[in-house]
Amino acid sequence: MIDISNISHENQVLPLKESREVLQKIITKSERFFDCFTSERNIFILHPGGMTFEKDILKNNKFRLEALHESLNKVKTVCSEIFVENLPPFPWYFGGQWNSNIFMDAVEIDKFCQNTKRKICYDVSHSKLYCNFSNNNLTPKWLYSKDTDYLHIADATGIDGEGLQIDKGEINFDDFFTSLKGWNGCMFLKYGEVMQMIL
DSSP: OOOTTOOOSTTOSSOHHHHHHHHHHHHHHHHHTGGGSOOSOEEEEEOOOOEESSOOOGGGHHHHHHHHHHHHHHOOOSSEEEEEEOOOSSOEETTEEOEEOSSOSHHHHHHHHHHHTOOEEEEHHHHHHHHHHHTOOSOOHHHHHHSEEEEEEOEEETTTEEEEOTTSSSOOHHHHHHHTTTOOSEEEEEETTEEEEEO
């Protein structure tokens, strides 16, 4: 597990420098084999990090987002695209529940995308959990229509019940898929026991 938004060695698996090095190695190795496949795109879906065991103070998020932006700029790619994925409020890592500090709020994500000219992977399950936690409606369609080039689609319940089968949680998928009309991109769909990539 890497954290390219890390601002402290405390409560982290890898510090910032090592996280960047690991990400670079993964991408460099992947790109060696890209020509062996027929896909036109080499896409990396990346969690931004910024997680802690205990919820951190709000003012540190500015520095985490700056570290994320700097990390993405330092990574060298030849034929790859990196999409940062929005996070749930209470992710599970290594069998324990952590706290996300960044990349949950729609306004924050949109501002990051506008400032960095980057697209994201929008995870509707993660978004629903954050909306439940923050007492907001599910992230409006302007976020994934404008800032998103890739969708992760699964259901969710409560504030930490993520990755459920479609129609096993609280998301109204009739409304969700209707709102996707006109959107163009890739999606990864969880239905039944199958994870299906749709290009």
